[in-house]
Amino acid sequence: xxxxFYGAEIGSRLMLGSALYPSPEILRRSIAASGAEIVTLSLRxxxxxxxxxxxxxxxxxxxxxxxxxxxxxxxxxKEAVTTAQMAREIFDTPWIKLEVVGEEDxxxxxxxxxxxxxxxxxxxxxxxxxxxxxxxxxxEALLDAGxxxxxxxxxxxxxxxxxxxxxxxxxxxxxxxxxxxxxDAGIGLPSHAAQxxxxxxxxxxxxxxxxxxxxxxxxxxAFAKAIEAGRQAFEAEPMAExxxxxxxxxxxxxxxxxxxx
Amino acid sequence: MTVTVNGRPHETEAxxxxxxxxxLGFAGRKVATALNGDFVRASLRGExxxxxxxxxxxxxxxxxx
Numbered sequence: 001x002x003x004x005f006y007g008a009e010i011g012s013r014l015m016l017g018s019a020l021y022p023s024p025e026i027l028r029r030s031i032a033a034s035g036a037e038i039v040t041l042s043l044r045x046x047x048x049x050x051x052x053x054x055x056x057x058x059x060x061x062x063x064x065x066x067x068x069x070x071x072x073x074x075x076x077x078k079e080a081v082t083t084a085q086m087a088r089e090i091f092d093t094p095w096i097k098l099e100v101v102g103e104e105d106x107x108x109x110x111x112x113x114x115x116x117x118x119x120x121x122x123x124x125x126x127x128x129x130x131x132x133x134x135x136x137x138x139x140e141a142l143l144d145a146g147x148x149x150x151x152x153x154x155x156x157x158x159x160x161x162x163x164x165x166x167x168x169x170x171x172x173x174x175x176x177x178x179x180x181x182x183x184d185a186g187i188g189l190p191s192h193a194a195q196x197x198x199x200x201x202x203x204x205x206x207x208x209x210x211x212x213x214x215x216x217x218x219x220x221x222a223f224a225k226a227i228e229a230g231r232q233a234f235e236a237e238p239m240a241e242x243x244x245x246x247x248x249x250x251x252x253x254x255x256x257x258x259x260x261x
Numbered sequence: 262m263t264v265t266v267n268g269r270p271h272e273t274e275a276x277x278x279x280x281x282x283x284x285l286g287f288a289g290r291k292v293a294t295a296l297n298g299d300f301v302r303a304s305l306r307g308e309x310x311x312x313x314x315x316x317x318x319x320x321x322x323x324x325x326x
Contacts (some may be wrong), residue, residue: 017326027324042325045267045318046292053321057291060322070325078298085300086293086320157326185326207326 003202005038005149005180006095006127008066012037013197014227015068015182016220017207024055026216031063034210034220039065040097042072043087068129070097071117075110080117084126096121097151097184097205099131106156111138115145122146131184134168136175143179150176151184151205154196158208160188163195173200190219190226197230198238262313279306281317292319 003010016036021027031039039060046053060067069087074080077100084096100117102110109132118128122145130142134152142150152172155161163169164186173181183196184205193204204227213219252260263270266285275281278301282288294301295318301309311317 017324019324019326021324040325042323043293043320044323046287046321053323056324057322072325082295082298082300085302086295086318089300089302090291090293090320090322 003180005129010037010203012224013203013231014193014224015040015203015205016210017205018056018060019207020211021216022211024059027211028059028063029217030210030220031065033217033224034206035224037065038068039063040068040070040205040207041091042070043083043090066095067091067093068095068097069093070131071099072097073101074099075101077113077117077120080113081120081124084117084121085124088126094125094127095129096126097129097131107158108156109133109153111135111141114138115141118142118147119145129182134165134172136172139172139176143176149180149182151182153185154183154192155186157185159186160209161186162188162192166195166199169196169201170199190222193223194226194230194233197227198233200234203227262311264311264313264315264317266317267319273311275311277307278309278311278317281311282306282319285319287319290321292321294319 012035014034014036015038016031016034017040018027069091071080071083074083080100087096098117100110100113102108114130114132118130121128128147129149129151130147131151132138132142139150155164180202182203182205183201187193187204187206188209196204206223210216210220263272273281273284275284297316
């Protein structure tokens with residue numbers, strides 16, 4: 001079945017962040033190579049941006065992708081809600097990637113603020129994509145607050161560690177089989193992304209792993225392949241793991257053995 | 262009066278948020294605004310009165326992850 005976020009059908013299971021690229025041109029080519037249909041953007045003070053913003057906006061418009069604005073860097077419910085409201089006006093979309101930072105070293109989400117902000121924004125008509133952890137209780141609370149997508153971390157933002165807690169992520173997938181789940185943050189390699197997809201995750205949101213690669217455009221393409229392969233593997237239903245060997249070559253008719261009676 | 266714009270003090274006699282944006286050269290540009298932490302939609306900037314000490318945020322799209 002096709003992937004849907006809030007009723008919007010999405011063809012590509014790779015979602016791409018737009019930060020940290022060596023140049024706008026490399027960002028443009030990375031988006032194209034990734035096949036992403038959704039690109040994340042943020043809002044910053046005008047004084048810090050200038051012409052850069054206009055270049056970015058026209059690049060994104062030409063790429064004809066859906067924009068998923070974020071509330072990155074917000075530490076309180078109030079900041080996140082106001083940022084989301086500003087983003088909705090600027091980008092003309094009800095979508096918001098909701099981040100409420102709870103801790104500086106890991107940039108771990110603040111689950112209490114996240115749930116509260118998600119509730120306020122949903123009541124205000126937003127379609128919230130919450131950046132969360134793999135915690136089942138928090139996930140339940142976010143769904144209860146009106147979220148119809150969850151975006152648990154693989155590992156801390158920008159760490160490139162892959163899936164820190166595969167058990168927890170598998171549990172989350174099994175517990176919410178019908179909810180679109182996106183791994184957001186912590187992915188470093190295409191193999192990490194493939195692993196998440198093999199677990200049954202619906203999509204991957206990447207940024208640093210592509211932007212900070214030696215060749216971002218080639219890495220974007222590598223991720224696209226890995227994510228597609230991982231999804232295909234999930235749909236093909238992987239074999240069950242076992243501890244002991246199980247011969248793959250048939251034993252019947254094995255030379256030098258005793259014939260079966 | 263003195264207001265802060267994006268964290269920096271700014272002397273102005275602008276009567277409204279809209280006037281302030283024009284004074285700052287943002288007229289016609291795609292920005293979003295907040296006053297004292299609350300979002301102010303574009304259609305309300307003209308009737309949003311500024312007071313001494315107000316904190317104004319003016320934001321634009323930027324790269325993000």
